[in-house]
Amino acid sequence: MCDGCDTDTRKSGLRELEGLCIECWRERALLAENGQMFYFTFGNSGKQVFEGGWVRIKALTFGEAVEKFKARYGERAMRDNFVNCASMYTEEEFKQTGMAEKGNLGGFEQDYIEIGG
Numbered sequence: 001m002c003d004g005c006d007t008d009t010r011k012s013g014l015r016e017l018e019g020l021c022i023e024c025w026r027e028r029a030l031l032a033e034n035g036q037m038f039y040f041t042f043g044n045s046g047k048q049v050f051e052g053g054w055v056r057i058k059a060l061t062f063g064e065a066v067e068k069f070k071a072r073y074g075e076r077a078m079r080d081n082f083v084n085c086a087s088m089y090t091e092e093e094f095k096q097t098g099m100a101e102k103g104n105l106g107g108f109e110q111d112y113i114e115i116g117g
Contacts, residue, residue, distance in 0.1 A: 003020055007021050032116075039056055041088075041104050049110075054109025054110065
């Protein structure tokens with residue numbers, strides 16, 4: 001059974017590597033090599049890490065992006081057990097918002113966190 005997609009590798013004929021079917025293993029290997037971008041945007045409440053704009057984070061998963069955000073901003077990163085931002089987007093979702101061109105409440109990219117950072 002694949003840990004990534006729950007495919008029964010015995011029935012599908014797919015090989016299993018490290019608990020993953022070959023398709024999920026390839027996908028994770030590409031992500032591990034390249035990562036993906038996540039965008040955490042901010043409102044104007046005065047209680048978030050920034051006023052407007054966003055933080056761009058290169059990570060393998062949303063969970064890892066949240067951990068990097070918490071590591072960078074410490075206790076300001078969380079509020080009542082929630083990530084202290086307005087919204088979180090994948091790169092594809094963020095492109096659809098138009099914020100990259102127009103900004104978000106007068107702000108643009110406030111910070112960038114790398115895979116190793």
